[in-house]
Amino acid sequence: MKDTGEKIIDPSRKLSDAVRDVKNAFADRDDVVVDMREAHRMRLDLLAAELAPVFADVPTDMDNFDFVVSSGLQPRLWIDAVSHVAMGRDRRTYRFLRDTRIGRVVLAESTDMKPVADQVTRYVAERIVERQRMMEGGVEPAVADLKRATVPEAEPPLQVAARGRGWSTFLSGLGLIAAGALVGLAVAAALFWDRLMAMKISF
Numbered sequence: 356m357k358d359t360g361e362k363i364i365d366p367s368r369k370l371s372d373a374v375r376d377v378k379n380a381f382a383d384r385d386d387v388v389v390d391m392r393e394a395h396r397m398r399l400d401l402l403a404a405e406l407a408p409v410f411a412d413v414p415t416d417m418d419n420f421d422f423v424v425s426s427g428l429q430p431r432l433w434i435d436a437v438s439h440v441a442m443g444r445d446r447r448t449y450r451f452l453r454d455t456r457i458g459r460v461v462l463a464e465s466t467d468m469k470p471v472a473d474q475v476t477r478y479v480a481e482r483i484v485e486r487q488r489m490m491e492g493g494v495e496p497a498v499a500d501l502k503r504a505t506v507p508e509a510e511p512p513l514q515v516a517a518r519g520r521g522w523s524t525f526l527s528g529l530g531l532i533a534a535g536a537l538v539g540l541a542v543a544a545a546l547f548w549d550r551l552m553a554m555k556i557s558f
Contacts, residue, residue: 395442396430403432405472409479451475
């Protein structure tokens with residue numbers, strides 16, 4: 356038989372078989388991803404249950420905390436808008452992270468749930484104290500034994516000053532108008548005088 360140079364296609368090799376193999380590979384990979392996500396979420400749910408009494412004690416008027424486990428490729432237990440707990444790549448390490456202006460910092464990291472839960476509890480307590488201090492307006496001097504001078508109530512002088520500024524602005528505006536009018540009269544008089552002189556000379 357003469358060789359024509361054409362390749363003989365194996366009839367047993369089909370595109371549908373290759374597509375099925377690829378789909379199976381994708382399904383296996385998706386199963387791994389889903390298993391990882393479920394494992395992460397399960398551990399974060401356990402941490403959330405451990406912290407449930409802490410979350411319940413937060414004052415009801417504080418709405419800056421989230422305390423929810425988000426779904427997605429990497430589930431997270433959100434404490435507030437800038438801090439959350441996520442699982443490490445080993446699926447066993449709890450990582451308490453916070454976003455700051457200089458980048459993300461690790462506040463706690465452990466395979467044991469308790470130290471991470473303790474750090475989250477302290478973080479929540481610090482935020483509550485900070486808010487209370489802001490509401491109360493309490494401040495401490497940066498230098499020891501440094502006292503700020505007492506300032507008398509400034510509202511009446513500010514009102515008087517505002518009234519004085521209002522009258523001075525009005526009078527200055529009136530003065531500018533008067534000055535503009537005088538300049539206009541002087542220019543008009545000069546032009547009129549030149550015309551009178553020109554008419555006098557012509558006669």
